[in-house]
């Protein structure tokens with residue numbers, strides 16, 4: 001077992017599972033948590049990218065591994081649990097349900113049934129599976145912190161992305177109900193709600209978004225973000241870190257906006 005070099009970090013001694021941790025926001029969360037002393041298990045469909053992040057963390061002395069998993073599949077969640085039992089001492093302190101998907105912005109008259117099913121399956125059903133497979137582990141360990149990556153679209157939806165927005169509203173709503181249901185078991189459930197973050201997924205939200213500083217400024221103006229920029233992956237990772245750490249031990253059932261004031 002690799003020894004984690006960050007023994008005094010804000011997540012020292014904790015084990016974290018990050019779905020979709022191979023790229024984008026999930027990668028930033030995995031790396032941020034690792035810097036604060038957490039052991040990291042990445043679950044992602046992209047084996048090559050997941051392996052690269054896990055190996056990079058391991059080379060820095062972090063206990064890290066990955067499992068190829070599609071979060072829509074119950075048997076893949078069971079594989080994740082098996083990995084936690086065999087390689088992480090049956091311990092899971094932090095679950096980040098981050099894996100998510102979207103479809104290109106368009107009229108609600110043209111969204112395909114396949115795209116509707118995909119966003120609800122990846123964004124919402126994944127959380128259903130996580131509850132029935134991961135929560136029993138957390139209950140056995142006297143609790144844990146769950147961070148669901150929702151979106152500001154859950155709170156201030158705009159047209160032409162209706163079913164993505166409503167899938168995130170389901171994430172935020174379910175998170176509150178789960179926080180209520182499992183508070184007595186010591187499980188806290190919170191959401192981080194970013195506005196536009198420059199990742200691969202973002203090109204769905206802003207057509208032609210090409211991840212240059214000029215595009216970020218233009219997008220911030222278009223979205224009327226008071227703080228004048230878009231969300232960075234680090235903004236989300238820092239929020240997830242606080243929600244995962246004991247510093248937020250009395251916080252549960254909240255949508256934490258990470259949007260530079262866009263939702264005011």
Ligand SMILES: NC(=O)c1ccc[n+]([C@@H]2O[C@H](COP(=O)([O-])OP(=O)(O)OC[C@H]3O[C@@H](n4cnc5c(N)ncnc54)[C@H](O)[C@@H]3O)[C@@H](O)[C@H]2O)c1
Nearest residue numbers: 020023024025044045070071099100151196197199200201
């Ligand atoms: N990028 C944005 O503008 C933005 C804004 C608000 C919320 N979000 C949310 O943040 C989360 C992360 O998005 P991102 O922008 O980093 O996306 P991304 O496309 O950059 O990365 C997503 C990661 O999830 C993995 N993944 C996708 N489907 C999966 C599945 N079925 N099973 C397992 N892994 C899967 C991908 O392989 C990838 O590693 C999503 O839930 C997204 O809805 C993103």
